[in-house]
Every structure is written in structure tokens, then in C-alpha cells.
Amino acid sequence: MIDSPGNDDDLALDCAGLHARLLSVLNEEATPATVRAVEAHAAWCDECGRLWKIAHESSCRELADFLDDYVDGTLPADQRAVFDRHMSVCPECVAYLESYRQTVAAARDSAAGGLPSIPERLRAAILDSQRDDNRA
Amino acid sequence: MSLGGPETGRSSAGASGGELVARLRARDPSAFDEVLSEFGPRLLATSLRLLRQDADAQDAVQEGFLAAFRSVDRFEGRADVGTWLHRIVVNACLMRLRSRKSRPETSIDALLPTYDHSGHHRMGPRAWGGGPSETMEREERRRLVRDAIDSLPERHRVALLLRDIEGLSNDELAGALDVSAGTAKVRVHRARQALRTLLDPSMRAGDL
Numbered sequence: 135m136i137d138s139p140g141n142d143d144d145l146a147l148d149c150a151g152l153h154a155r156l157l158s159v160l161n162e163e164a165t166p167a168t169v170r171a172v173e174a175h176a177a178w179c180d181e182c183g184r185l186w187k188i189a190h191e192s193s194c195r196e197l198a199d200f201l202d203d204y205v206d207g208t209l210p211a212d213q214r215a216v217f218d219r220h221m222s223v224c225p226e227c228v229a230y231l232e233s234y235r236q237t238v239a240a241a242r243d244s245a246a247g248g249l250p251s252i253p254e255r256l257r258a259a260i261l262d263s264q265r266d267d268n269r270a
Numbered sequence: 271m272s273l274g275g276p277e278t279g280r281s282s283a284g285a286s287g288g289e290l291v292a293r294l295r296a297r298d299p300s301a302f303d304e305v306l307s308e309f310g311p312r313l314l315a316t317s318l319r320l321l322r323q324d325a326d327a328q329d330a331v332q333e334g335f336l337a338a339f340r341s342v343d344r345f346e347g348r349a350d351v352g353t354w355l356h357r358i359v360v361n362a363c364l365m366r367l368r369s370r371k372s373r374p375e376t377s378i379d380a381l382l383p384t385y386d387h388s389g390h391h392r393m394g395p396r397a398w399g400g401g402p403s404e405t406m407e408r409e410e411r412r413r414l415v416r417d418a419i420d421s422l423p424e425r426h427r428v429a430l431l432l433r434d435i436e437g438l439s440n441d442e443l444a445g446a447l448d449v450s451a452g453t454a455k456v457r458v459h460r461a462r463q464a465l466r467t468l469l470d471p472s473m474r475a476g477d478l
Contacts, residue, residue: 193389202459230383230395230466233473237466240473241434244415249311250318256328257306260335261299267340268297 147175152182153212160219185213194220194227205235290351294342302339309352310335313359319431320363322420330366334359360436364446367428376423381464398473418468426461433458 145167147155152175158164159172176186187196197220203209204217221228293301313334317327338345338358345354384392419427425447432438432446433454444454 194391195385195389226391226394229397233398240415244412245435250314252310260332264302264339
């Protein structure tokens with residue numbers, strides 16, 4: 135059986151096959167055979183099973199695990215689709231995501247502002263030690 | 271070590287490149303003075319954030335600069351001078367943190383979000399305002415955030431500082447902390463979640 139979307143009767147999917155079909159399944163555009171093939175793969179593959187469970191059940195707790203990758207822009211497209219799908223129906227996660235983003239921005243901003251000056255004693259200690267090293 | 275954070279030791283254009291390194295290798299006294307003036311304040315700020323004690327922070331900066339000056343012949347020039355110095359000073363700080371008498375690590379669990387039996391938020395998060403600058407003076411907000419970061423459990427505090435402020439990549443963080451990339455990633459994520467919890471009362475829309 136050729137592993138191509140659209141001809142999924144009795145197809146044994148690998149992970150790439152599941153990822154290629156996940157969006158169409160989530161968007162309810164897949165054939166029943168494709169849905170069965172995706173479910174069959176997700177039943178025995180731990181990693182895809184987890185993704186499928188999250189896509190299917192879409193709980194806030196499971197989405198929270200992806201939050202940092204989502205904010206950092208490193209979430210793979212299929213997982214981002216799962217994330218976006220949950221976001222479209224969960225205003226609480228939208229609020230949480232936005233405040234998480236603001237938290238990261240506030241942490242970065244907290245270090246802005248004036249810099250300390252190097253105390254003269256520290257400067258002298260470093261330069262003196264350096265001179266001693268040179269003489270040694 | 272690529273440094274993307276706002277308060278890193280990244281050099282200015284004038285001090286990067288081979289000319290300064292060549293003068294350091296030639297033991298030109300003015301080059302050491304120049305490096306100290308150019309990068310010292312930022313590196314002291316980094317050290318103060320990590321160590322939180324003036325004397326300790328200054329000692330780490332001194333150790334870092336001297337270690338850098340002694341090893342300048344081995345500096346390959348792949349990173350710029352500021353990045354190279356930053357890495358050395360951060361390592362000096364981490365060694366000091368490891369050598370401190372370790373207090374029992376407090377749990378971060380109480381600061382993480384909670385969910386009901388179905389996995390949905392137990393306490394519905396509320397939107398924050400358009401930025402705390404709308405409701406607080408900028409310096410007041412920064413102080414509040416710094417205090418909140420300082421109150422995080424120690425290893426989460428350090429992970430957040432190194433990732434989000436000092437600008438280490440996740441792999442660099444893992445290397446600096448001597449943990450797996452997965453552990454480093456989870457530690458930063460939990461630190462951000464905990465910091466969000468700590469800031470939430472002050473940042474909610476309309477509360478200030």
C-alpha cells in the first residue's frame with residue numbers, strides 16, 4: 135500500500151504519515167479510512183499517541199507543556215495546529231498564553247536600566263593581578 | 271554562546287575583532303584597561319543578578335577577567351570578545367553558586383498552574399493589562415519583577431536568568447548547568463510559569 139494521503143484503506147502509517155494527515159483529521163476533512171489509520175498508529179506509538187490525545191481531548195494541562203515552544207516559535211506545524219485549535223475554543227488558555235508572553239517580556243525588561251560602575255578597588259585588583267601575571 | 275538577551279556582554283563594534291585580541295595577547299596594558307571599561311559594568315550586572323551579593327559578585331568578575339586574560343592565547347575568535355568574557359564570568363558565577371552551602375531546594379509546585387480533573391484550568395486565568403507600564407512606573411515594575419525572580423526556587427531562578435536575561439540558548443543552558451537539554455527546557459518553562467503566578471496579582475487588568 136502506498137503511503138499517501140487519500141488512499142488509506144488498510145494503511146499502516148508511520149509517524150510521518152500520521153503527521154501528514156493530522157490536520158485533515160482535525161479539520162474533519164479526512165476519510166473514515168484515514169481516521170482509522172491515524173487512530174491505529176496513535177494506539178501503539180507513544181509519541182504520536184500523546185499528540186493525538188492532546189489533539190483529541192485538548193485539555194489546558196496538556197497544552198501547557200507546549201507553551202514555551204509556542205512562544206519561542208519552535209513548535210512544529212502539526213503541534214501548532216493542535217495548539218491553535220485548542221486556543222480557538224478556550225479563552226482561559228488565550229489569557230494564560232498572553233500573560234506567559236508578558237512574563238517573559240517583563241523578565242527581559244527587568245534587567246534594563248542603568249549598569250553598575252566597576253569600583254575602583256576592583257579595577258585596581260584586576261589590573262594589578264594581571265601585571266603580576268605578566269611578570270611571573 | 272550566542273547572546274540575545276538585553277543585558278549581555280556583547281561587545282560594541284569598536285571592541286570586537288582581532289585588533290583588541292592581538293593587543294591583549296601582546297599584554298598591552300591599555301588593552302586590559304579598555305576591556306575592563308567596555309565590558310566590566312555589564313558583566314558585573316550579570317554577576318550581581320546571579321549571585322545577589324556585592325562581594326561575591328565582584329570576586330566572580332575578578333576571577334572571570336583574570337581567567338580570560340590568562341587564556342587569551344587560546345581564544346579562537348569565533349565569538350566576539352564580549353561573548354567570550356560573558357561565558358567565562360557566567361561560569362565563574364555558577365561555580366560560586368555550586369560551592370555555596372546549599373539550602374534545601376524549595377518546591378516550585380505551589381507556583382505552577384492548577385487544573386481540575388478534566389485537565390482544564392482550575393482558576394480561570396485573567397488577562398493582564400496592556401503591559402504593566404500602563405499602571406506602574408517603569409522602575410517600580412522592574413523592581414517588582416526582579417523581586418519576584420529572586421523569590422523563585424534557586425535552580426529555577428538561575429535557569430530563568432540565564433535563558434531569558436543572559437540570552438543563553440537552551441543547549442548552552444544545558445551545558446552551563448550540566449543537565450540534559452530536556453531538563454533545561456522544562457526548568458525554564460516552570461520558572462516562567464511560576465514567575466507568572468507571582469506577578470499575576472499585580473499585573474491583572476484593572477487591579478492597579
